[in-house]
Amino acid sequence: MRNKVIIIGCGRLGANIAALASEKGQNVLVIDRNRNAFDRLPESFSGYTVNGDATDLSLLEEAYVKTAKEVVIATGDDNVNLFLAHVASVIYEIPNIYVRLDDPERGVLLKGLKIKAIYPFELSLNKFNLMKGENI
Amino acid sequence: MKIVIANGKHEADFVINMFKDQTKDLIVINSDKNFADYIVKNNKVAVFVGEPYKRFVLEDSGVRDADIFIALGEKDTDNYATCMLAKKEFNVKKCICTVTNPKNVDIFKRLGIDSVISSTYLLANSIKSASSLEDVIQTLSIEEDKIVLTEIVINPTYRIANQKIMDINFPQNATISCIYREPHVIIPNGSTIIKPKDKLVVISTPDEQEKVVKFIQTTNKK
Numbered sequence: 440m441r442n443k444v445i446i447i448g449c450g451r452l453g454a455n456i457a458a459l460a461s462e463k464g465q466n467v468l469v470i471d472r473n474r475n476a477f478d479r480l481p482e483s484f485s486g487y488t489v490n491g492d493a494t495d496l497s498l499l500e501e502a503y504v505k506t507a508k509e510v511v512i513a514t515g516d517d518n519v520n521l522f523l524a525h526v527a528s529v530i531y532e533i534p535n536i537y538v539r540l541d542d543p544e545r546g547v548l549l550k551g552l553k554i555k556a557i558y559p560f561e562l563s564l565n566k567f568n569l570m571k572g573e574n575i
Numbered sequence: 576m577k578i579v580i581a582n583g584k585h586e587a588d589f590v591i592n593m594f595k596d597q598t599k600d601l602i603v604i605n606s607d608k609n610f611a612d613y614i615v616k617n618n619k620v621a622v623f624v625g626e627p628y629k630r631f632v633l634e635d636s637g638v639r640d641a642d643i644f645i646a647l648g649e650k651d652t653d654n655y656a657t658c659m660l661a662k663k664e665f666n667v668k669k670c671i672c673t674v675t676n677p678k679n680v681d682i683f684k685r686l687g688i689d690s691v692i693s694s695t696y697l698l699a700n701s702i703k704s705a706s707s708l709e710d711v712i713q714t715l716s717i718e719e720d721k722i723v724l725t726e727i728v729i730n731p732t733y734r735i736a737n738q739k740i741m742d743i744n745f746p747q748n749a750t751i752s753c754i755y756r757e758p759h760v761i762i763p764n765g766s767t768i769i770k771p772k773d774k775l776v777v778i779s780t781p782d783e784q785e786k787v788v789k790f791i792q793t794t795n796k797k
Binding site for chain 2: 494495496497516517518519521522525526529530542544545547548550
């Protein structure tokens, strides 16, 4: 049964998404290659943490990737994020895939796949334009 | 033939040196400015400095429609992103990607990269074939591992020694393509007798290889 929410990359974004999902009672598992990254998770976090490199598929399999209903990919490296998004989609066919890409141009490689991308750059630009529109 | 060589250090230097006289259309991209200078000096070719997984770098260096694109970078995922971009957006015909983690060979291929090379993977495979086949046997894979050639020396204790090929019931999907018997090469037929010290060159599918070797190496029970 697919019931897990897997978060790859426990940075500010990953940790907050993990905390929120855990609060809502989801079955959460966070992966990061740096053990200290898990310090960002709140005391109340009740999910699992896995320390290791998610680009190694044996680690993903140990982390029950096959039972994931949702994966959030937010490591600090766009190419790692892109690769993991492709793996999640093509190899493990996870129904809901979210990926953060700092470089919006990298997004062309998501064409034709059921992957939802988050571009912080576009969000900032939109916000700026919005604020400027309001203030001037 | 248009060839692109993206990133890499001494392996890139070697490959560039190999191809620079064979093709007029060699594009070299390297993200390390210092190493790019070294390549320019050493090989007298132009080097485009930039990260090859970035769209504008591939655009500006003119890799569109290249015949072969080789990614030699240090990080597997960088090479992956580079090759996918080259293939999907720049219509590159064949991408070759090197990886350090041998597990990535199969995954990258499944995700759409034509050819993935890992030195550890190659090493492991050659150890595997060397060890399972003992020191008397050599193997060679052709047609992307769909066919294997196995070279095997006949020991006098083998059951098939001194027998006619037609009498030994040789496994299917495998053929003795030739027999090397000092100093002659024999193209065998059914009535050829296999003699001790013959070197058999057997052609088979990889799946059959182990069976064939076992079959040949079966010894006489005495």
